[in-house]
Amino acid sequence: MTATALVVDDEVDLCRLMQITLTKMGIKSDVAYTLLQAQSYWQVNEYDFCLTDLNLPDGSGLDLVKQISSSSSTPVAVITAHGSMDLAIEALKLGAFDFVNKPLELPRLRQLVENALKVIRQDKDTKSPNARTPEQQLLDSRLIGNSAVMHTLKNTILKLARSQAPVFLSGASGTGKEVVARLIHDLSPRRDGSFVPVNCGAIPSELMESEFFGHKKGSFTGAVADKQGLFQQASGGTLFLDEVADLPLAMQVKLLRAIQEKNVRPIGDTREVPVDIRILSATHKDLNQLVQLGTFRQDLYYRINVIELKLPALNARYEDIPALAQHFLALIAEEWQLDAPSQLTDSAYKRLQQHDFSGNVRELRNILERAITLSESIMIDVNHLGLPELSDNNEALNHEPLNQKALNHETRNTDNVMSHAASNHIATANTTDLPAIKPDQAHNMPSTASTKNGLNAINLHPYRTTNQLYPSAIQASMPTNVRKRSAQNETISNEPSSKLGEDVNKPSSTLASITGLPSKGLEAYLQEQEERLIIAALKQTNGNKTQAAELLGTTFRSLRYRMKKLEIDEDQHSD
Numbered sequence: 001m002t003a004t005a006l007v008v009d010d011e012v013d014l015c016r017l018m019q020i021t022l023t024k025m026g027i028k029s030d031v032a033y034t035l036l037q038a039q040s041y042w043q044v045n046e047y048d049f050c051l052t053d054l055n056l057p058d059g060s061g062l063d064l065v066k067q068i069s070s071s072s073s074t075p076v077a078v079i080t081a082h083g084s085m086d087l088a089i090e091a092l093k094l095g096a097f098d099f100v101n102k103p104l105e106l107p108r109l110r111q112l113v114e115n116a117l118k119v120i121r122q123d124k125d126t127k128s129p130n131a132r133t134p135e136q137q138l139l140d141s142r143l144i145g146n147s148a149v150m151h152t153l154k155n156t157i158l159k160l161a162r163s164q165a166p167v168f169l170s171g172a173s174g175t176g177k178e179v180v181a182r183l184i185h186d187l188s189p190r191r192d193g194s195f196v197p198v199n200c201g202a203i204p205s206e207l208m209e210s211e212f213f214g215h216k217k218g219s220f221t222g223a224v225a226d227k228q229g230l231f232q233q234a235s236g237g238t239l240f241l242d243e244v245a246d247l248p249l250a251m252q253v254k255l256l257r258a259i260q261e262k263n264v265r266p267i268g269d270t271r272e273v274p275v276d277i278r279i280l281s282a283t284h285k286d287l288n289q290l291v292q293l294g295t296f297r298q299d300l301y302y303r304i305n306v307i308e309l310k311l312p313a314l315n316a317r318y319e320d321i322p323a324l325a326q327h328f329l330a331l332i333a334e335e336w337q338l339d340a341p342s343q344l345t346d347s348a349y350k351r352l353q354q355h356d357f358s359g360n361v362r363e364l365r366n367i368l369e370r371a372i373t374l375s376e377s378i379m380i381d382v383n384h385l386g387l388p389e390l391s392d393n394n395e396a397l398n399h400e401p402l403n404q405k406a407l408n409h410e411t412r413n414t415d416n417v418m419s420h421a422a423s424n425h426i427a428t429a430n431t432t433d434l435p436a437i438k439p440d441q442a443h444n445m446p447s448t449a450s451t452k453n454g455l456n457a458i459n460l461h462p463y464r465t466t467n468q469l470y471p472s473a474i475q476a477s478m479p480t481n482v483r484k485r486s487a488q489n490e491t492i493s494n495e496p497s498s499k500l501g502e503d504v505n506k507p508s509s510t511l512a513s514i515t516g517l518p519s520k521g522l523e524a525y526l527q528e529q530e531e532r533l534i535i536a537a538l539k540q541t542n543g544n545k546t547q548a549a550e551l552l553g554t555t556f557r558s559l560r561y562r563m564k565k566l567e568i569d570e571d572q573h574s575d
């Protein structure tokens, strides 16, 4: 394929240099020296991409960007004077796919042109305009949901994937920001590079600089070898700054500089290392508000938030719940190596659609994981979901989308479990002045509490999945004697019990008596207890999981799930 380009700049020498570079890359190009000339070339000829300066003698290159982006999908990149970042950002917002600074560095120019060529190739591979492209197929398989709001989101993702502009993903916790960030990378010309996600809130502040920029051996105590930072690891690909609001102010300055200069200097190094990255970032916090409060730098906000993509809450797209549920049931079956995916009964689907998902899609997945664990068969019914019973009172949430749903109330066909993917069945909800849980609050809530209506019902929101447990589920599946002890619990063991079936109610000399609450918190305490019981059962049955499950009064599937969650290696616990 011979690509064609339109190059627009009033500096004759620079145009010549760009033309030579393009020719070496097998690209034919025309040169325009003014905006007017560029516009008339554009009208008469067909170009695969356009590279334009912003400062033209008779106008601004931004007008050309606007014209090209609004009338075609042709990639257009801009050349900006050094330091005029504001204009570059404006061009990106108007639809330019990338920018390059003056004085022009040829490697950077070549990189930009390579990216443009990848986008063009991708477009040409899409032969039939009506066929679903591989990109759309990938998007549909990983981002589940066909509601109108998801449809718009998917189209925007496809457009953003072509661009190099920094994207800021906003939305409540569990709405799928990381899923979308990965998709933008996987659909972009950078897909052959690495996608490097980093949880900015999880890095200790004293290690941050070294983590982001790397270090040289001996540059500080503990630097025993050279280390590549995250920026370098992501070079050629995408750096995803998750929980970006949690960056300390001092680090924000350094990050801004690295992003703007596209260079990093590892700690203890004298040289700057060029990096070619696209920045995606996300937070469930209100970054704009943090800027007002002075805890997030405005200039960094402006730099990373060139394009904002807001992810909808699950409560705003209840019609997607059946498809999402089926997606997760299949996924969990595969991950847990179950014989077949579980199925939800009609009432279970209905109950899910009546739930207030403060934890969004993550909460839905967690509810299903727990339900699979608790159900004895392939069918999941309402009682396995562990959601509070609906009454006039607790059904009545002060919850806008739920009330909108009530307006769309439909009766349902109860024949076929699988028919729910396309259905949108919603129960009536009354309004009360009970406040709905805000995602931020929910994020920090203990997972045993059903807080939204003050009822003592089981409604667990373990948002951070990986090692989160479900205390009520654990309680429910514990042997009665163990449960009794937990309920009475004045005496708590931190030592592995030598034998299950001991009188666990009887305080033993190895048990540490405590009168207060567990110092490590409920989750950690329950996790320890569960681990201790499972290991004891495995030891007693010489690693036989079926027998261990029987001893624990639970199912094989449940035991296997818990072992996976707790990372218990069965081989280590058989005699």
Ligand SMILES: Nc1ncnc2c1ncn2[C@@H]1O[C@H](COP(=O)(O)OP(=O)(O)OP(=O)(O)O)[C@@H](O)[C@H]1O
Binding pocket: 142, 143, 144, 145, 171, 172, 173, 174, 175, 176, 177, 178, 179, 180, 242, 283, 284, 327, 361, 362, 365
């Ligand atoms: N539309 C979706 N289709 C399929 N899975 C989804 C979708 N949205 C979210 N998920 C799943 O939900 C869980 C949470 O998603 P993700 O981690 O992307 O959320 P997030 O918005 O980044 O959350 P946080 O702000 O807490 O980091 C993951 O298991 C993810 O795979």
